[in-house]
Amino acid sequence: MCDEIIEQKIDITTSVMNKNDLFAAENRGFLKGKGIYTLNLISSPGAGKTTVLESMAHYFGSRMAVIEGDIQTRRDAERIEKAGCQAWQIETGGACHLDAHAVKHAMDQMELDSDILELLAIENVGNLICPSGYDLGENLRIGLLSVPEGDDKILKYPSLFSTINVLVINKMDLLPHLDFDVDRAIEECRSLNPDVLVFTVSAKTGEGMEEFCDFVESNYS
Amino acid sequence: MCDEIIEQKIDITTSVMNKNDLFAAENRGFLKGKGIYTLNLISSPGAGKTTVLESMAHYFGSRMAVIEGDIQTRRDAERIEKAGCQAWQIETGGACHLDAHAVKHAMDQMELDSDILELLAIENVGNLICPSGYDLGENLRIGLLSVPEGDDKILKYPSLFSTINVLVINKMDLLPHLDFDVDRAIEECRSLNPDVLVFTVSAKTGEGMEEFCDFVESNYS
Numbered sequence: 001m002c003d004e005i006i007e008q009k010i011d012i013t014t015s016v017m018n019k020n021d022l023f024a025a026e027n028r029g030f031l032k033g034k035g036i037y038t039l040n041l042i043s044s045p046g047a048g049k050t051t052v053l054e055s056m057a058h059y060f061g062s063r064m065a066v067i068e069g070d071i072q073t074r075r076d077a078e079r080i081e082k083a084g085c086q087a088w089q090i091e092t093g094g095a096c097h098l099d100a101h102a103v104k105h106a107m108d109q110m111e112l113d114s115d116i117l118e119l120l121a122i123e124n125v126g127n128l129i130c131p132s133g134y135d136l137g138e139n140l141r142i143g144l145l146s147v148p149e150g151d152d153k154i155l156k157y158p159s160l161f162s163t164i165n166v167l168v169i170n171k172m173d174l175l176p177h178l179d180f181d182v183d184r185a186i187e188e189c190r191s192l193n194p195d196v197l198v199f200t201v202s203a204k205t206g207e208g209m210e211e212f213c214d215f216v217e218s219n220y221s
Numbered sequence: 222m223c224d225e226i227i228e229q230k231i232d233i234t235t236s237v238m239n240k241n242d243l244f245a246a247e248n249r250g251f252l253k254g255k256g257i258y259t260l261n262l263i264s265s266p267g268a269g270k271t272t273v274l275e276s277m278a279h280y281f282g283s284r285m286a287v288i289e290g291d292i293q294t295r296r297d298a299e300r301i302e303k304a305g306c307q308a309w310q311i312e313t314g315g316a317c318h319l320d321a322h323a324v325k326h327a328m329d330q331m332e333l334d335s336d337i338l339e340l341l342a343i344e345n346v347g348n349l350i351c352p353s354g355y356d357l358g359e360n361l362r363i364g365l366l367s368v369p370e371g372d373d374k375i376l377k378y379p380s381l382f383s384t385i386n387v388l389v390i391n392k393m394d395l396l397p398h399l400d401f402d403v404d405r406a407i408e409e410c411r412s413l414n415p416d417v418l419v420f421t422v423s424a425k426t427g428e429g430m431e432e433f434c435d436f437v438e439s440n441y442s
Contacts, residue, residue: 044266045349045378046370071350073377094380096317096350126377127350128266129292129317148369148392149267156294156347157266159315171369177398 016099020134023100027107027137031120034112037220038120040136042160043144044153045126048170050076051203052144053121057083059213064119067106069098071125086111097131098124118220128153132160140219146171147180154188162192166199168212173202241355244321248328248358252341255333258441259341261357263381264365265374266347269391271297272424273365274342278304280434285340288327290319292346307332318352319345339441349374353381361440367392368401375409383413387420389433394423 031038041049053066057080065086068076077089088106090098103122112120122138124131143164145153148171154161161167167189169182186198199215201208252259262270274287278301286307289297298310309327311319324343333341343359345352364385366374369392375382382388388410390403407419420436422429 044347044370045374046265046367070377072379073373075373075377094350096348125350126265126374127317127348129315129346129348130351146267146369148367148395149265152294152296153266156291156296158293174369174395174398177395 017133020100023104024135024137027100027104028139030104030107031137031139034117036112036117036120037216038122038136038138038140039216040122040124040131040138040141041144042124042128042131042141042164043126043146044128044149047126047144047146047149048203049123049126049144050079052168052170052201052209053080053085053123054083055203055206055209056121056213056216057085059210060119060217061085062114062116064121065110065112065117067098067103067110067120067122069102069123069125071095076123092125096125096127096129097134098122098136099134100136103136119216128157128160132163140165140216142166142168144168144170145185147174147178151179151181151185151188154185154192158192161189161196164193164196166197166215169198169200170203172200172207173205238354241321244325245356245358248321248325249360251325251328252358252360255338257333257338257341258437259343259357259359259361260437261343261345261352261359261362262365263345263349263352263362263385264347264367265349265370268347268365268367268370269424270344270347270365271300273389273391273422273430274301274306274344275304276424276427276430277342277434277437278306280431281340281438282306283335283337285342286331286333286338288319288324288331288341288343290323290344290346292316297344313346317346317348317350318355319343319357320355321357324357340437349378349381353384361386361437363387363389365389365391366406368395368399372400372402372406372409375406375413379413382410382417385414385417387418387436390419390421391424393421393428394426 066080068089074089077087080087141164199212287301289310295310298308301308362385420433
């Protein structure tokens with residue numbers, strides 16, 4: 001790409017990111033004020049974010065609310081509502097990630113005043129790259145990697161895996177059918193991010209999900 | 222996102238896209254001049270683009286060259302070279318898609334003068350969103366969707382699936398272990414894109430790959 005375009009891109013990116021950081025700080029303060037702990041879930045399309053959240057809905061019930069980010073369709077919000085949680089769908093209409101202003105706008109329209117509510121989970125747009133640059137005001141950033149994607153993905157997408165607090169390896173039920181080296185994936189993630197916590201789960205079968213939910217709850221209770 | 226930021230984004234995007242279209246036109250002319258037919262493969266991370274290309278390498282041998290796009294690592298180019306084809310790795314260093322100028326720059330450094338060479342396959346960065354807006358100068362745009370990603374992905378990522386010439390559904394060997402409705406995926410793709418051609422394959426087992434390679438070859442021979 002020619003220098004001129006690169007320069008323009010850097011200027012505009014810096015400006016957008018600074019504004020995002022201000023909205024993220026406001027979100028973090030607002031959520032702290034309400035006593036709500038917040039997660040930002042990031043993964044490829046189809047790694048199982050919504051299935052993980054459905055499983056979490058069975059554990060947390062109405063103590064959890066969910067913001068769903070998708071380019072298009074209300075499908076994921078409908079799944080979460082069926083699982084028993086309040087859900088708000090953001091359709092980005094083309095944007096490849098959520099930003100803090102979109103999350104603020106969603107929160108303005110949700111019912112966040114309940115005394116029971118203690119957890120807000122934000123499911124980002126399915127994308128291993130662009131969401132990693134946008135703080136949404138979350139307390140915990142969670143990266144999901146699913147077994148069928150392959151154990152080589154961590155070092156190929158370092159902008160995400162170097163900035164997460166927790167790595168969740170999902171679809172462990174498919175391990176017998178695939179060549180995926182769990183130890184390699186964890187080792188490569190720790191090479192980028194020594195303090196990352198790791199959970200191995202199958203949201204479909206429920207394997208490992210109670211331990212993961214216990215961990216989430218222990219962060220704020 | 223506030224109006225001011227949206228306006229800035231539109232201006233800069235238009236400018237970048239116009240420049241990209243010029244480079245893409247130049248690439249298309251250059252490749253036509255050399256008698257090389259070109260594919261642009263786009264999918265999520267881990268949908269199997271590189272495994273499809275390894276399988277194609279066994280069919281086309283030195284008649285095919287490959288450009289690999291990744292944020293980081295030379296892993297994919299090394300796999301293609303082992304499979305017997307010339308490969309050039311573009312490490313985008315953070316950019317979430319390839320653009321036509323990066324492809325032009327790669328081609329300038331590759332050996333494209335061979336009389337045997339007839340096919341150039343470009344593996345885009347693993348991302349279902351951002352690459353779809355960038356013409357690279359290809360003749361055929363191919364979208365890969367893998368069975369573990371789920372049959373609901375087409376309508377969630379319409380910017381890609383409405384602009385592809387060919388849909389390849391990969392990892393068909395995992396169909397017995399997953400709830401994936403092939404007919405639903407094809408029907409939803411045709412609702413966006415009535416003329417799309419569809420192939421169902423398993424690049425890992427080889428199922429359907431000869432038919433797909435025959436099809437690619439028939440486009441230019």
